[in-house]
Amino acid sequence: MTGSLVVIGTGPGRAELMTPATAAAIARATDLVGYGPYLARVPSQPGQCRHASDNRVELDRARHALSLAAAGRQVVVVSGGDPGVFAMAAAVFEAVEDGEPAWQDLDIRVEPGVTAMLAAAAEVGAPLGGDFCAISLSDNLKAWSTVERRLAAAAEADFVIALYNPASRARPHQLGRAFERLRVVKAAATPVLFVRAAGTPEVTVLATTLAEADPARADMRTLVIVGASRTRRIGRWVYTPRSER
Amino acid sequence: MTGSLVVIGTGPGRAELMTPATAAAIARATDLVGYGPYLARVPSQPGQCRHASDNRVELDRARHALSLAAAGRQVVVVSGGDPGVFAMAAAVFEAVEDGEPAWQDLDIRVEPGVTAMLAAAAEVGAPLGGDFCAISLSDNLKAWSTVERRLAAAAEADFVIALYNPASRARPHQLGRAFERLRVVKAAATPVLFVRAAGTPEVTVLATTLAEADPARADMRTLVIVGASRTRRIGRWVYTPRSER
Numbered sequence: 001m002t003g004s005l006v007v008i009g010t011g012p013g014r015a016e017l018m019t020p021a022t023a024a025a026i027a028r029a030t031d032l033v034g035y036g037p038y039l040a041r042v043p044s045q046p047g048q049c050r051h052a053s054d055n056r057v058e059l060d061r062a063r064h065a066l067s068l069a070a071a072g073r074q075v076v077v078v079s080g081g082d083p084g085v086f087a088m089a090a091a092v093f094e095a096v097e098d099g100e101p102a103w104q105d106l107d108i109r110v111e112p113g114v115t116a117m118l119a120a121a122a123e124v125g126a127p128l129g130g131d132f133c134a135i136s137l138s139d140n141l142k143a144w145s146t147v148e149r150r151l152a153a154a155a156e157a158d159f160v161i162a163l164y165n166p167a168s169r170a171r172p173h174q175l176g177r178a179f180e181r182l183r184v185v186k187a188a189a190t191p192v193l194f195v196r197a198a199g200t201p202e203v204t205v206l207a208t209t210l211a212e213a214d215p216a217r218a219d220m221r222t223l224v225i226v227g228a229s230r231t232r233r234i235g236r237w238v239y240t241p242r243s244e245r
Numbered sequence: 246m247t248g249s250l251v252v253i254g255t256g257p258g259r260a261e262l263m264t265p266a267t268a269a270a271i272a273r274a275t276d277l278v279g280y281g282p283y284l285a286r287v288p289s290q291p292g293q294c295r296h297a298s299d300n301r302v303e304l305d306r307a308r309h310a311l312s313l314a315a316a317g318r319q320v321v322v323v324s325g326g327d328p329g330v331f332a333m334a335a336a337v338f339e340a341v342e343d344g345e346p347a348w349q350d351l352d353i354r355v356e357p358g359v360t361a362m363l364a365a366a367a368e369v370g371a372p373l374g375g376d377f378c379a380i381s382l383s384d385n386l387k388a389w390s391t392v393e394r395r396l397a398a399a400a401e402a403d404f405v406i407a408l409y410n411p412a413s414r415a416r417p418h419q420l421g422r423a424f425e426r427l428r429v430v431k432a433a434a435t436p437v438l439f440v441r442a443a444g445t446p447e448v449t450v451l452a453t454t455l456a457e458a459d460p461a462r463a464d465m466r467t468l469v470i471v472g473a474s475r476t477r478r479i480g481r482w483v484y485t486p487r488s489e490r
Contacts, residue, residue: 007371012357016266019359024261058487082359084366086487090374093484097477104480110367112257112444114264114327114357121329122355126252129335130387131395133378133404141488142375150376150402157398158391159378199357232342235349239338242303242331243386 003069005106006076007092009083009113010041012199017119022111026076033065034078034088042078056140058088062095066103082115086136086164117162119199120223124207125237127193127225130244132160137167137174144174148181155185160231160240163224167215175215175224182226186210191227191238194218207238248314250351251321252337254328254358255286257444262364267356271321278310279323279333287323301385303333307340311348327360331381331409362407364444365468369452370482372438372470375489377405382412382419389419393426400430405476405485408469412460420460420469427471431455436472436483439463452483 011017036052079087188211231240256262281297324332433456
């Protein structure tokens with residue numbers, strides 16, 4: 001039997017935010033490969049093998065999934081959110097590039113999903129209403145100087161900025177440094193949103209300003225959005241007008 | 246009865262890419278308001294009123310939806326993709342800000358969805374695997390100089406760039422000007438993807454380079470992705486490694 005590999009994202013967490021295409025891919029799988037907490041979001045199915053792993057071993061996980069597919073299994077690699085945004089899809093293609101030549105002929109597909117910044121934005125209104133960018137603050141795989149350069153460029157060009165992976169136990173100081181960098185360019189009153197567990201029943205929202213934003217309010221489940229010059233509060237919502245005028 | 250307004254996105258087009266939460270919101274609506282082609286994606290339901298409009302009147306459409314909700318209707322505003330990304334959510338909050346004071350007390354919600362760049366990226370691999378930005382090339386609501394400034398900043402800071410609204414009959418020359426601006430900074434071999442009708446059975450993909458990218462290949466249904474310095478082709482896929490090293 002010919003194997004296959006589908007990279008999926010569960011969305012932000014609630015089953016109602018996972019697409020039917022993703023649910024169908026999961027239902028067809030013989031093997032699920034992923035980080036434990038994301039796998040736990042997927043209902044178990046008799047006869048399906050689960051291969052849970054730690055969060056820091058994406059490339060090993062991708063290679064394992066590709067070997068299973070090459071051996072004829074119907075493999076689903078489980079990410080949170082959208083698999084193409086700071087998640088497993090890029091790791092799978094890295095593993096293909098550096099791996100067995102036969103892996104390039106495998107049936108590999110990516111199913112899109114609802115990524116964290118979209119769920120976070122929906123919780124507060126429409127902060128991504130203008131041009132925006134997404135930056136991961138993790139420096140596991142890139143230099144911090146690259147992060148700072150992108151923050152500066154995004155601020156100068158007046159993008160709304162979505163910050164993924166704003167903080168972890170291993171990196172408690174980066175969000176504070178990011179805010180400091182942004183304060184050089186952006187107004188003190190710029191809206192800043194800390195949206196934790198967006199798209200789940202435990203969601204919490206903290207709407208503040210760049211001057212007052214406290215980096216200690218972010219953890220691994222938080223998505224931080226820093227507004228553009230026109231981003232504003234209206235009643236209990238925050239949004240960015242489509243027009244710059 | 247108290248009215249409500251939910252802003253939804255149908256996703257890229259296929260029903261399998263619309264979230265169950267969005268489908269449930271549609272099923273509960275008494276009134277659907279939206280641009281005709283997006284409304285046409287939603288199955289009709291007995292007793293539900295449909296208010297179709299032209300694509301260029303977002304603000305009128307938003308005001309109409311808010312009036313209906315204020316009159317006690319259960320209103321769903323229908324966008325394509327994700328409603329918060331170059332779609333109706335921002336227009337609704339603009340209308341709230343400038344409209345009847347009572348509109349600020351309405352029950353308004355936004356349901357996230359799969360936006361076009363995620364569906365387009367999934368069709369080709371994982372081109373959004375690094376930091377990225379999303380820019381609308383439409384200058385209906387912003388100056389072209391703003392677009393150029395953002396393109397230049399995104400290129401200098403080595404973001405992957407997703408271009409929404411790359412072309413329309415009224416704006417045939419902007420994508421060419423955007424490519425010219427990017428060629429000043431980015432390498433000639435930078436991968437450029439034209440993904441038309443992503444997430445639908447009619448999808449087509451053209452993978453080319455910045456040097457050879459022909460702006461005439463884009464239309465209103467096309468999403469254009471311009472790679473970062475490390476974005477590469479591997480077999481039939483295009484992806485951006487997570488690492489910059």
